[in-house]
Amino acid sequence: MRAYQVKNYNVKAQLCSIPTPEPAAGQVRVKIETCGLNFADLLMMKGQYQEKPVLPFIPGMELAGTVDALGPNVTSPSIGTRVAVFSGQGGLAEYGCFGADRCVPLPDDMPFSDAAAFQIAYGTSHMALDHKAGLRRGETLLVLGAAGGVGLTAVQIGKQMGARVIACARGKDKLAVAKEAGADHLIDSDTQDIREAVKALGGANVVYDPIGGEQFTAALRACNPEARILVIGFASGTVPQIPANLLLVKNISVVGLYWGGYLKFSPETLTGSMARLFEWYAEGTLKPHISHSFPFDQLDDAFETLRQRKSTGKVIVTL
Incomplete structure (x- = not known):
């Protein structure tokens, strides 16, 4: 073969x-x-x-x-x-x-x-937003890298779960894809200050971050009290250093997710998540x-x- x-x-x-x-x-x-x-x-x-x-x-x-x-x-x-x-x-x-x-x-x-x-893209986003962050209807979700492989699914699933979604991506073409996926607000990371743009929209309750680097730092400083930051990956090539004093003052949680790791210690969690995602696909709400x-x-x-x-x-x- x-x-x-x-x-x-x-x-x-x-x-x-x-x-x-x-x-x-x-x-x-x-x-x-x-x-x-x-x-x-x-x-x-x-x-x-x-x-x-x-x-x-x-x-x-x-x-x-x-x-x-x-x-x-x-x-x-x-x-x-x-x-x-x-x-x-x-x-x-x-x-x-x-x-x-x-x-x-x-x-x-x-x-x-x-x-x-x-599997990986939708599975990662559903486990992160549902199982890890407990995203609630009406909360504001900031998605970094929102036109990428996992970021775009976070936009879709965030909307499916009833959140207001802020999509951050590079350039008009990628932002148009995020908009089509259901994003309520768009931020161009090439031309806009992420921190100021998110704060102007009322801040973030949940941050979905597959990028790391400077975007993580900007998103952290735009978080509301009791926000949850989901660490998905480091596509920027830079693993951010987290100032613990900001976590303390704002009661912010930083939560990591390695989707494949669940196969070793809790495969049934992935199975349940995937079953839900296939239901949404069959209903036509995910594509x-x-x-x-x-x-x-x-x-x-x-x-x-x-x-x-x-x-x-x-x-x-x-x-």
Whole structure:
């Protein structure tokens, strides 16, 4: 089968031919149709992610396809079932073997493209806003990086949960995407002072931050008393240093979320969250925004689009 394999962190990944795997006990084999790309894939391929796979490895953290073989003692999901899989790695190949308990059957009307763009982005935002921040109807949610892969889903889910959403992104084109997703107010991080703009709108009760750096600092200083700041990632490349005195004076909580970590200590929490998200998808209230779709032999272009931040919403690869 064809696979995109990282053999060394200092050498560019390559499309190559490797044996098609056979599922072990507890696994199913999936014929992969689509794979969603994430900023974390870029970090993982350079050995800079919080989890380092054993070399060589195949990147691709989330995928969708059809079960085509079962490992020993596995009966479900059955052969022929359309599934989405949070794989952590292995999605950029024609076939992959994954734990049966990581496979989520798809709604009948959900195309593979939507499924590959769904799990990490929507799962992260729902867990952050619902489970971690306890976002309440009528509160003001500030979303940084609001046109990105996870940021755009935070805008959608924030509106679904009844919040007033302030979307912060770079440039008119990206802000237009956030507006279409339901944002009530827009801030251009290229031209506006985030702190002053948010304060002029009454301040923030919850901040969703996949960016870090200076934007984190500006958002912190625009928080209302008892605000909750969700640390999702550091796309800026700078991990912010938090002045604890501001947290104390304003009774602010800073809360981290690593969505994939729940697979190790509370997988049922993720399962419940994903079930709710699929309900919203079936109702038509959530729809992934896919700005770019690439064929398998244009993977380098796909990753460059992600690296250069030319995308809005998700970038997917079709196998």
